[in-house]
Amino acid sequence: xxxxxxxxxxxxxxxxxxxxxxxxxxxxxxxxxxxxxxxxxxxxxxxxxxxxxxxxxxxxxxxxxxxxxxxxxxxxxxxxxxxxxxxxxxxxxxxxxxxxxxxxxxxxxxxxxxxxxxxxxxxxxxxxxxxxxxxxxxxxxxxxxxxxxxxxxxxxxxxxxxxxxxxxxxxxxxxxxxxxxxxxxxxxxxxxxxxxxxxxxxxxxxxxxxxxxxxxxxxxxxxxxxxxxxxxxxxxxxxxxxxxxxxxxxxxxxxxxxxxxxxxxxx
Amino acid sequence: xxxxxxxxxxxxxxxxxxxxxxxxxxxxxxxxxxxxxxxxxxxxxxxxxxxxxxxxxxxxxxxxxxxxxxxxxxxxxxxxxxxxxxxxxxxxxxxxxxxxxxxxxxxxxxxxxxxxxxxxxxxxxxxxxxxxxxxxxxxxxxxxxxxxxxxxxxxxxxxxxxxxxxxxxxxxxxxxxxxxxxxxxxxxxxxxxxxxxxxxxxxxxxxxxxxxxxxxxxxxxxxxxxxxxxxxxxxxxxxxxxxxxxxxxxxxxxxxxxxxxxxxxxxxxxxxxxxxxxxxxxxxxxxxxxxxxxxxxxxxxxxxxxxxxxxxxxxxxxxxxxxxxxxxxxxxxxxxxxxxxxxxxxxxxxxxxxxxxxxxxxxxxxxxxxxxxxxxxxxxxxxxxxxxxxxxxxxxxxxxxxxxxxxxxxxxxxxxxxxxxxxxxxxxxxxxxxxxxxxxxxxxxxxxxxxxxxxxxxxxxxxxxxxxxxxxxxxxxxxxxxxxxxxxxxxxxxxxxxxxxxxxxxxxxxxxxxxxxxxxxxxxxxxxxxxxxxxxxxxxxxxxxxxx
Numbered sequence: 001x002x003x004x005x006x007x008x009x010x011x012x013x014x015x016x017x018x019x020x021x022x023x024x025x026x027x028x029x030x031x032x033x034x035x036x037x038x039x040x041x042x043x044x045x046x047x048x049x050x051x052x053x054x055x056x057x058x059x060x061x062x063x064x065x066x067x068x069x070x071x072x073x074x075x076x077x078x079x080x081x082x083x084x085x086x087x088x089x090x091x092x093x094x095x096x097x098x099x100x101x102x103x104x105x106x107x108x109x110x111x112x113x114x115x116x117x118x119x120x121x122x123x124x125x126x127x128x129x130x131x132x133x134x135x136x137x138x139x140x141x142x143x144x145x146x147x148x149x150x151x152x153x154x155x156x157x158x159x160x161x162x163x164x165x166x167x168x169x170x171x172x173x174x175x176x177x178x179x180x181x182x183x184x185x186x187x188x189x190x191x192x193x194x195x196x197x198x199x200x201x202x203x204x205x206x207x208x209x210x211x212x213x214x215x216x217x218x219x220x221x222x223x224x225x226x227x228x229x230x231x232x233x234x235x236x237x238x239x240x241x242x243x244x245x246x247x248x249x250x251x252x253x254x255x256x257x258x259x260x261x262x263x264x265x266x267x
Numbered sequence: 268x269x270x271x272x273x274x275x276x277x278x279x280x281x282x283x284x285x286x287x288x289x290x291x292x293x294x295x296x297x298x299x300x301x302x303x304x305x306x307x308x309x310x311x312x313x314x315x316x317x318x319x320x321x322x323x324x325x326x327x328x329x330x331x332x333x334x335x336x337x338x339x340x341x342x343x344x345x346x347x348x349x350x351x352x353x354x355x356x357x358x359x360x361x362x363x364x365x366x367x368x369x370x371x372x373x374x375x376x377x378x379x380x381x382x383x384x385x386x387x388x389x390x391x392x393x394x395x396x397x398x399x400x401x402x403x404x405x406x407x408x409x410x411x412x413x414x415x416x417x418x419x420x421x422x423x424x425x426x427x428x429x430x431x432x433x434x435x436x437x438x439x440x441x442x443x444x445x446x447x448x449x450x451x452x453x454x455x456x457x458x459x460x461x462x463x464x465x466x467x468x469x470x471x472x473x474x475x476x477x478x479x480x481x482x483x484x485x486x487x488x489x490x491x492x493x494x495x496x497x498x499x500x501x502x503x504x505x506x507x508x509x510x511x512x513x514x515x516x517x518x519x520x521x522x523x524x525x526x527x528x529x530x531x532x533x534x535x536x537x538x539x540x541x542x543x544x545x546x547x548x549x550x551x552x553x554x555x556x557x558x559x560x561x562x563x564x565x566x567x568x569x570x571x572x573x574x575x576x577x578x579x580x581x582x583x584x585x586x587x588x589x590x591x592x593x594x595x596x597x598x599x600x601x602x603x604x605x606x607x608x609x610x611x612x613x614x615x616x617x618x619x620x621x622x623x624x625x626x627x628x629x630x631x632x633x634x635x636x637x638x639x640x641x642x643x644x645x646x647x648x649x650x651x652x653x654x655x656x657x658x659x660x661x662x663x664x665x666x667x668x669x670x671x672x673x674x675x676x677x678x679x680x681x682x683x684x685x686x687x688x689x690x691x692x693x694x695x696x697x698x699x700x701x702x703x704x705x706x707x708x709x710x711x712x713x714x715x716x717x718x719x720x721x722x723x724x725x726x727x728x729x730x731x732x733x734x735x736x737x738x739x740x741x742x743x744x745x746x747x748x749x750x751x752x753x754x755x756x757x758x759x760x761x762x763x764x765x766x767x768x769x770x771x772x773x774x775x776x777x778x779x780x781x782x783x784x785x786x787x788x789x790x791x792x793x794x795x796x797x798x799x800x801x802x803x804x805x806x807x808x809x810x811x812x813x814x815x
Contacts, residue, residue, distance in 0.1 A: 033548075067547070070401075071545075072400050072401070073547065074545075091545065092284035092285075092403050092404075092405060093283075093284055093403075095401065095402060095403040096281075096282040096283060100401050102389070102401065103389070104389035104390075105389050105393060105400075106388075106392070107393065108297075108301060108393050108398070109391075109392045109393050109394065110301040110304040110305050110394075111300070111301060111395070118293070118297075119293055119294070119297045119395070119398075120402060122289075122290075123285045123290050123293065123294075123404050124285070124402075125282065125285070125289060150393075151391075151392065169282065
């Protein structure tokens with residue numbers, strides 16, 4: 001069974017793709033780990049100027065999905081293209097042109113934030129590395145921690161360093177996995193505003209989360225997945241069955257139902 | 268200054284991934300810094316500097332004594348037997364390169380290390396070796412930089428101190444008229460040769476691990492080639508120096524061999540680097556339940572918290588793979604001790620060293636093992652459950668004894684066999700066990716769950732050294748009074764003939780009797796001391812939080 005969550009279909013009238021560039025194309029991509037099916041074959045198209053969210057309960061397959069799109073995992077089947085580059089064939093080229101913030105990864109523990117950003121900037125062949133580093137260190141408010149080893153930073157500070165490393169080359173496409181999880185409300189808002197600016201300027205965000213509030217505030221379209229299957233996809237208004245329903249109701253209707261099904265299957 | 272906004276990178280150009288030439292410099296530099304900090308973090312500066320200093324001193328002593336090893340110092344030897352007790356220079360070179368090669372083989376499996384770092388990068392600690400998962404740097408460049416970094420780090424940490432020690436050894440000749448057959452010109456040649464051996468071992472091991480991680484037929488080819496190489500060398504069909512280019516260079520002093528090695532070794536490492544697969548999967552592993560089966564086997568510990576905590580310690584040891592590493596790390600110093608026993612016996616040392624001299628040292632390694640036990644898992648989750656730090660410390664001490672005692676006993680038996688002193692074995696076992704109990708209990712009492720951090724606390728370390736060195740030294744000196752094993756033979760004969768009716772052993776001399784009484788008294792005191800320290804644990808650690 002294929003899961004379609006491209007723009008073909010009901011979402012067209014609400015999200016116009018006419019002048020938009022296709023930046024992420026996922027065709028029949030699935031992933032197995034041995035006998036375990038982490039992701040059933042699915043299809044996704046994400047365009048420039050989109051804030052695309054993938055939502056689902058813990059263990060739904062969100063992080064696996066983002067790893068497949070960023071060349072961290074090879075799919076068992078299907079094709080993935082980001083910025084027109086085949087991710088399976090040329091993952092290095094994709095990584096050079098996107099930004100990735102994983103869910104739980106920290107910057108290298110024994111480097112300082114400045115050193116890690118120097119490392120990233122020089123690997124990416126950026127100009128004005130010092131200016132860029134100082135800008136993002138200052139932007140994230142960690143100037144006083146610039147020479148502290150990353151292992152000695154708080155979770156939130158490490159998350160800021162990871163975000164800075166993904167922002168430093170001003171990528172056109174960002175892949176974020178629970179990006180706000182450890183940030184305080186002030187920096188959550190600051191990042192949200194910044195990401196929305198990026199989208200307004202033609203950039204694209206692909207984000208995984210289970211925080212529905214984020215979806216309602218930011219996403220132009222979203223997919224809800226569970227047990228490696230897309231349960232529903234579209235704009236928020238498309239997903240609602242009636243005007244009284246909020247996104248949490250939608251999520252519980254879809255995911256709660258799927259959990260009940262899986263429990264009864266096991267029984 | 269404001270940098271351009273996000274989403275602008277495509278406006279002018281498309282970024283290209285890093286190449287070997289563009290990424291090697293920064294990667295090497297940062298990896299070296301990371302390695303240095305990691306070592307400093309583990310051992311702090313004074314400690315990391317102590318190791319090279321120790322190595323330099325040991326080398327210096329060896330250089331001074333080298334004339335005895337090669338026979339130059341025993342010019343007045345009379346019989347063939349004495350001449351046989353000297354080594355040839357080629358044998359000494361072999362003895363220098365073989366352990367170095369084996370050591371570097373053991374340290375060079377970077378592809379395995381890379382896999383571990385990639386799969387654990389979400390666990391809190393992260394390293395540059397895992398950076399290709401997110402950054403546009405090829406695995407090959409990243410791993411090759413890691414190999415170069417390792418070679419440089421070992422050159423700095425091992426070979427430089429060795430060369431300093433060699434220089435000091437020769438300088439002693441100038442200032443103190445201590446003769447050594449070593450020449451100044453030997454130093455650069457030996458260093459270069461050792462550097463080659465070290466780099467080659469790391470490169471070979473790296474290549475083998477990289478091929479192994481590719482799976483399928485590669486994981487069969489690698490052990491097959493290793494066994495084949497072993498068979499050829501041991502069978503005498505291929506000389507050992509054909510494999511180890513540094514050794515070959517030092518034997519032949521051939522510039523061509525040196526040149527070949529300088530080219531071939533990095534090529535081997537590069538082959539290893541390009542063989543590392545682009546595999547960034549973070550493996551999810553499911554295991555059969557271990558806690559209950561282990562718990563049921565520990566019925567001799569009763570039904571209290573101790574039994575449960577010991578069972579948990581064993582699960583951690585097994586699942587983390589630490590049990591294998593710990594047994595190896597515990598066995599290596601014991602092997603060194605065994606080799607030392609053989610060497611002392613071989614060279615007919617004038618010091619009356621015997622089995623009882625080594626027994627206390629076996630217990631001394633307990634400190635290392637206990638330190639490993641405290642570092643496997645963070646105990647912070649226990650702050651929320653009804654257990655106390657002293658209970659966990661006791662569990663670790665019990666785990667230590669259950670895991671290591673059999674190794675120590677085995678080694679003592681081996682040593683007794685090697686030194687032909689089986690009669691001394693029962694007393695040596697008492698001494699060894701008493702020391703193990705005391706030293707681990709002292710470590711646990713003084714350092715709690717944080718021995719790696721406590722070693723930087725001067726007040727704790729003073730107590731630790733006083734508490735360990737004094738009894739160890741007394742036992743060590745008393746052991747010299749037991750040089751004549753006829754006393755033990757007498758005891759064995761008595762028990763063999765009369766069983767439990769064995770009568771008091773007739774002592775040949777008073778000095779030996781006093782020494783024996785002293786050894787047993789100290790051993791009993793040490794066991795009592797260990798028990799007392801365990802009782803005092805509650806007083807010292809009762810209110811401490813679970814934190815390592």
